[in-house]
Every structure is written in structure tokens, then in C-alpha cells.
Amino acid sequence: MRCSYVPVAFRYSYIVPIPKPKEFVSKALTCDDFRGIAISPVISKIFEHCILKRFGSFLTTSHNQFGFRKGISCSHAIRVVRSAVDTIIKRGNTANVCVIDLSKAFDRVNHYALFFKLMKRLIPNELLALLECWLSTCYSCVKWDNTWSQLFTINFGVRQGLSCHQFCLQFMLTI
DSSP: OTTOOOOGGGGEEEEEEEEOSSOOTTSOOOGGGEEEEEEOOHHHHHHHHHHHHHHGGGGOOOTTOOTTOTTOOHHHHHHHHHHHHHHHHHTTOOOOOOOOOOTTGGGGOBHHHHHHHHHHTTOOHHHHHHHHHHHHTEEEEEEETTEEOOOEEEOBSOTTOOOHHHHHHHHHHHO
């Protein structure tokens, strides 16, 4: 961490398409019927925990955020929205709710926009350089049963998984 360097092996992962829980018997499957899960080296996951332990205080989120916060779940968000709607209705007003699905947002994270936002939060240069080293050259491939696609560079998104269309495209290019 002091050198702001990530070993090359940490930058590699492979993606396993996992079927989403739907009815598969009655229709032909498409890319949208799968979720890509990135499998990374165990030692890189340990390294991530070390980074969080050392720099976690710089990576806190807003108290208004419900997703990706320890001890906070979807039910908390539902309770807050329900409470707000109930209060509005009790006052004799109409409540209009707009919901935006950001489920694919992590597939489209621009690394340089992320770095810029982290710089605005004044994170230590050591952490910024480390993340830039790590994210600037990530590689992956798709594993389907016993078949592996060719390696491809991940230029955006996070390693939790890639969008279904990204991994389908990469897999189809190798067939």
C-alpha cells in the first residue's frame, strides 16, 4: 500500500454468468436472464479489506444513502418512504413517488470520473494512486461451464460483475 502499487495478479478476474431467478422452461434465454459475477483472487480480496481498514474513514457515504451501507437494508428505505408518504397523506395532500432503477449503474462507472470525485473528497494521494493503478489495467474473461473466453480489458464498471451485455458480447466474440 505504501508504494501505491497493486500486483498484476490482483487485476485479473473471471466472470461467471449466473441465471437470474425466473421461469426458464417456457422461453429461450437471453443475456438479460443472467447476472455476471466476477471471481477475483482471494489474496486481492484480503488486500481490499486492508485498504478498507486503513482508509475506510475516507470512504464514508451520506446518511441519506441506503444502499451499500453496513447495517442498512432495502427495508430501511421502504420504511422511510412509507413514513414520508403517510405524513403527506395525513396532512390531506397527494403524495407522488418517482422511483429510478440504478441497478446497472455499477456496470457503467467511469474510472476517471470516480478518481475526480475521490480527489474532491480529499482522499490521500497514496489511496488515489493505488486505486488508479488497480483500476487502470483490469482484465477479465468469461467462464461458461468448461469454456473460457479470451481476456478483455475492463475500462469501466466495477468488478462485482459486468453488465450482461458486456459479458455476452465478450463471450460471443470468442466463439
